[in-house]
Amino acid sequence: MDPGPEAGYVRMLEPRSEAWRSAAWGMGIFDTARRPFAALVEGRMRTPQHLLLVTLRGGARRLEVTTECGHRYDGADRAGAVSFVPAHCGRHLRMHGVRSEWASIAFRPEAMDAILGADARGPLAIAAFTNVEDGFLAGLVGEFRRHLDEDGTLDPLYADSMGIAAARYLARRFGRPATPAPAAKLAPWQLRRIEALVEARLGEEIRIAELAAAIGLSAGHFHRAFRATTGKTPLAHVTEARIRRAIGIAATEPLSVAELALRVGFASPSHFARLFRRATGVAPSRLRRG
Structure with a gap:
């Protein structure tokens, strides 16, 4: 799951993924690629965006993760696995026996804060997690991939709506507990x-x-x-x-x-x-x- 150069990341993962595709819109960037079989993939990554990652197919026999924000993981990486890395949280990866297809959504922090501000009553606070089973997020990211495959692009309005749904779901399930106020109507x-x-x-x-x-x-x-x-x-x-x-x-x-x-x-x-x-x-x- 090594982000590509168009996404504005700093990355050092070898060997690199192949068949990279990327689509940007107002609140984020969608990336997808495949990783051919490798006995070992290792490196570091850091992104200025909040990063949601999904293993679409395949996986790794063993995945070791260490982050600068205190998160650790050591276990298998399976198809449908969902991970999240907060912005500017350095992440060291070691993947053993890996072959996979993956996709990610990089959310701009200011866009995510604007979406969640009324509910979270403050800055976004979602801790890093790795290899969580979550059918909603895996399916949502898979829909981004399907639309990119079929249309060759992402409709910005569609991507905004799906991105808002993902951001609010992340905050509700993994963020600080919050009781949203009833939605006011437009004048x-x-x-x-x-x-x-x-x-x-x-x-x-x-x-x-x-x-x-x-x-x-x-x-x-x-x-x-x-x-x-x-x-x-x-x-x-x-x-x-x-x-x-x-x-x-x-x-x-x-x-x-x-x-x-x-x-x-x-x-x-x-x-x-x-x-x-x-x-x-x-x-x-x-x-x-x-």
């Missing part, structure tokens, strides 16, 4: 402003953090308040608006599916087609012909 003027911004920018990249900033809220507070007000997430709202816009455009202009996807803000035509079919029950190509 009418805030909801009108968000709806106007979304409609004006449907053909562009839309990020949750930017919508939140437009009405003076943190990303986490905005996500909770929007759901409490509308009964749906910001991601669902933007997706519905894009599908409605696509239906209107398809009724008047003979565009290809790829052109239609770009007109309503989807970088990936396949991702657009999946969401369109899920929402309408038909493929966008059939709607265009009909």
